[in-house]
Amino acid sequence: MKIKINQNFSKLNKNYLFSEINMRVKKFQAENPDVKIIRLGIGDVTLPIPELVTSAIKKAADEMGDIKTFRGYPPEYGYEFTKDSVRLYYERKNIKVNNDDIFISDGAKSDLGNIVDIFDNNEIYITNPVYPVYIDSNTMSGRNIHFLNGSRENDFKPMPTGLDMEPKIIYLCSPNNPTGSLYSYDELKNWVNYAKDSGSLIIYDNAYEAFISGNYPHSIFEIEGGRECAIEVSSLSKMAGFTGLRCGYTIIPRELSAAGVLINDLWRRRQATKFNGVSYPIQRAAEAALSIEGEKECQKAIQYYKKNAKLLADFFKSKDIYYTGGESSPYLWIKCPKKYNSWEFFDYILKNAYIVTTPGVGFGTMGEGYLRLTAFNTYENTLEAIERLKKII
Numbered sequence: 001m002k003i004k005i006n007q008n009f010s011k012l013n014k015n016y017l018f019s020e021i022n023m024r025v026k027k028f029q030a031e032n033p034d035v036k037i038i039r040l041g042i043g044d045v046t047l048p049i050p051e052l053v054t055s056a057i058k059k060a061a062d063e064m065g066d067i068k069t070f071r072g073y074p075p076e077y078g079y080e081f082t083k084d085s086v087r088l089y090y091e092r093k094n095i096k097v098n099n100d101d102i103f104i105s106d107g108a109k110s111d112l113g114n115i116v117d118i119f120d121n122n123e124i125y126i127t128n129p130v131y132p133v134y135i136d137s138n139t140m141s142g143r144n145i146h147f148l149n150g151s152r153e154n155d156f157k158p159m160p161t162g163l164d165m166e167p168k169i170i171y172l173c174s175p176n177n178p179t180g181s182l183y184s185y186d187e188l189k190n191w192v193n194y195a196k197d198s199g200s201l202i203i204y205d206n207a208y209e210a211f212i213s214g215n216y217p218h219s220i221f222e223i224e225g226g227r228e229c230a231i232e233v234s235s236l237s238k239m240a241g242f243t244g245l246r247c248g249y250t251i252i253p254r255e256l257s258a259a260g261v262l263i264n265d266l267w268r269r270r271q272a273t274k275f276n277g278v279s280y281p282i283q284r285a286a287e288a289a290l291s292i293e294g295e296k297e298c299q300k301a302i303q304y305y306k307k308n309a310k311l312l313a314d315f316f317k318s319k320d321i322y323y324t325g326g327e328s329s330p331y332l333w334i335k336c337p338k339k340y341n342s343w344e345f346f347d348y349i350l351k352n353a354y355i356v357t358t359p360g361v362g363f364g365t366m367g368e369g370y371l372r373l374t375a376f377n378t379y380e381n382t383l384e385a386i387e388r389l390k391k392i393i
């Protein structure tokens with residue numbers, strides 16, 4: 001063909017991370033068929049969805065099969081009942097959002113990937129290490145990316161200190177994937193002040209909010225001025241086990257504007273053109289999950305994962321190994337012993353403890369020398385993994 005393709009795709013990192021992990025695990029298992037491998041690498045939930053949520057889907061499916069209650073296309077921005085449930089979920093945490101600020105979607109990944117559509121060629125600032133979607137979506141659209149480096153020195157929480165005052169788009173994720181680190185009120189306030197002073201926009205990924213323990217912000221809109229400089233993207237994937245059902249939401253305060261245009265209106269226009277809404281049964285499921293009773297049920301799974309995370313954190317603490325996460329996050333980010341890089345320590349643990357982890361370098365250059373472990377396996381397997389680790393670390 002003689003058409004021109006988007007050359008920016010050639011600039012994407014070849015993301016071999018999970019295929020490389022699978023290849024190494026498969027090879028090891030083939031050579032050691034009797035070994036029971038424990039997977040602490042996956043970033044997906046494993047517990048089933050609460051009954052109250054599945055029965056909402058079944059009821060909605062029945063409504064679709066009845067002429068009196070059948071529904072066609074959903075509204076592109078979500079049914080009002082779903083937006084109500086998001087608004088009330090925030091209200092229970094004393095955070096004010098309006099239905100007009102809320103856009104229901106099929107998950108945070110789509111919104112984070114698509115939001116680039118509504119912006120021109122801004123300078124993009126992304127933390128490193130990072131969830132790769134922010135980098136890849138900006139690379140695909142030819143944007144200039146700068147990194148905000150996370151390290152042991154800043155506990156993997158980069159701050160705006162030293163940044164110039166040019167307007168920019170900044171991606172923050174707290175609690176963070178992969179590091180599990182979490183911004184405090186003061187730290188987030190610092191970012192909000194910087195964004196406001198420099199005329200920048202923060203895209204705040206709140207996908208792990210439901211894991212937060214203690215007195216930490218559950219939303220950037222808890223911070224004074226947050227509504228004037230930030231978009232928040234969130235998801236029911238980890239909050240309610242919706243990775244297979246698909247539902248999330250983006251909150252764009254109607255206060256946000258640039259060049260005299262409301263950002264909310266731009267996204268509204270974009271979604272109306274390129275998105276046809278989330279299915280009715282899934283929005284009913286989301287409504288159930290976000291209700292008071294639903295949140296309580298969903299928290300049971302989260303507490304289960306957090307118990308696993310705490311077991312892992314206690315182990316690394318007892319070994320005096322530096323780590324972040326494990327308290328308000330399903331992830332633990334651990335420092336490899338000096339003599340190993342990420343892949344070497346991955347191999348050492350696979351071959352000697354039969355545990356699969358994720359090499360930190362797969363999340364960015366600043367992840368070199370670290371490993372990510374997840375709490376999404378069973379309690380029993382997590383205990384066994386720790387017993388195995390005790391023998392080799």
Ligand code: PLP
Binds near residue numbers: 107173205243247
């Ligand atoms: N944001 C972060 C930081 C994630 O880790 C994930 C999923 O792993 C997502 C967003 C995507 O969530 P969703 O399943 O809603 O697309």
